[in-house]
Amino acid sequence: MQALQDLFPIFVPTLTDTMQTTNSHNETLYPHVSVDCVLLGIHDDLFCVLLTERRNAGTGQTEYKLPGSLIYETEDLDDAAYRILNETTGLKRVLLRQFRSFGSPHRTANKEDVLWLENASKMKIGRIVTVAYLALCKVRRMKISEKYSPAQWTPIDALPRLPFDHEEIIREAVKEIRLWTQIEPSIVFDYLPPLFTAAQLRHTYEIIYDKPIDVRNFHKKINAMEYVVQTEELQQGMPHRSARYYRFDKKKYNNMRAKLNTI
């Protein structure tokens, strides 16, 4: 007798494994709302997003998606976000911030995506509103254990084909992070070592904003940033002229911030 699985292949990625583990608590899924986690960070000098793998039952090929899943019937949204990130990547100490919900009725327009989710969740899927969470990550500090679904830091300007509206969610998340760096420029310095050159700072901005920044103008801008302080240290072992190191002066920065908001 032909196995049922051959007739209607249920491919079970890690996501589904973990769902089933948690299903042993007799939790049922709520097939109308999902959570997706967008983790952004700089990896190998490129602005990247963390994608997990899934295997396409039809083609057998590996496909990529944001870490995400349907929520459980009795689960709050924040709890779902932390659970799903942990189940798919093992990551725990990531500060996830809800940034927007995506609810276009066209999200589930692609039948293949819906079929995958129906197989993975074993539920009939209609329209799904997804609540997207966002975190800015220090990639070097995030070790993802091999026992979890393979996860890839993928350059945001070289995304593979993604299911549902994951590409739009990532684009909006990148805009949101750029807004955060405008509101709170100190975020940018989290990406830099304590001592950094002007070129390193410029390059970090180029990566986040995805545009070239004029070197001469940038030096003027650094001078205007009172909280970016020149040090006496010079970069060592450079073939040509050694560049000077700068540091981020958090106290000066906070003073400037306080001057803008005095209340």
Added chain:
Amino acid sequence: MQALQDLFPIFVPTLTDTMQTTNSHNETLYPHVSVDCVLLGIHDDLFCVLLTERRNAGTGQTEYKLPGSLIYETEDLDDAAYRILNETTGLKRVLLRQFRSFGSPHRTANKEDVLWLENASKMKIGRIVTVAYLALCKVRRMKISEKYSPAQWTPIDALPRLPFDHEEIIREAVKEIRLWTQIEPSIVFDYLPPLFTAAQLRHTYEIIYDKPIDVRNFHKKINAMEYVVQTEELQQGMPHRSARYYRFDKKKYNNMRAKLNTI
């Protein structure tokens, strides 16, 4: 024969009327996701939220709620927010910003709330995730026509009993607005006339932050705000000492902002 309505009273607030109007387009409701609109503004020197009325079928009493409703099956979230605000208040030119989704499974713990929504929507209601939208309003400019559901600007520190988690949504919206005023202090000056006294500015902050602000310290703070500029004008017709008028210098403000974010 007893009317069906007497056995199972369907009370039809304005919200349902408008739903039915739009239902003539053969749209059906999606009973899993709703949108709620939080309009905040200063009214009669109090920080207020716009609430609409509904009539309790059981007690016949008037109750209050945020303008909100279930979304339609084929409707995007932003479209739903603008439609619902317009249908319940007639308001059109309000810039609504999605600020957070609320999805606690306890949102629908109160059976009375669920019964009301089931009557209004004529659907079986389980758990609902709501996507909350926020707008900061100039109350004086917002005329709400009498043909809509009565709407009240209600002081946020004197809220009536509200259905679902509307009280929590309002509390979170107020926190969000306070955050906005920290990030972008210019928002506060939208509440003031072009010429204002130090007392008026202080009072506006007291209303938004809901705490008394020390007069002497506040004067020091105004001096530190380079974008709050003293004018030559004096307040007229005051019984005692006339207060000096200040103005908000948008150019200076933008320059300070640019100094913080130079990229």
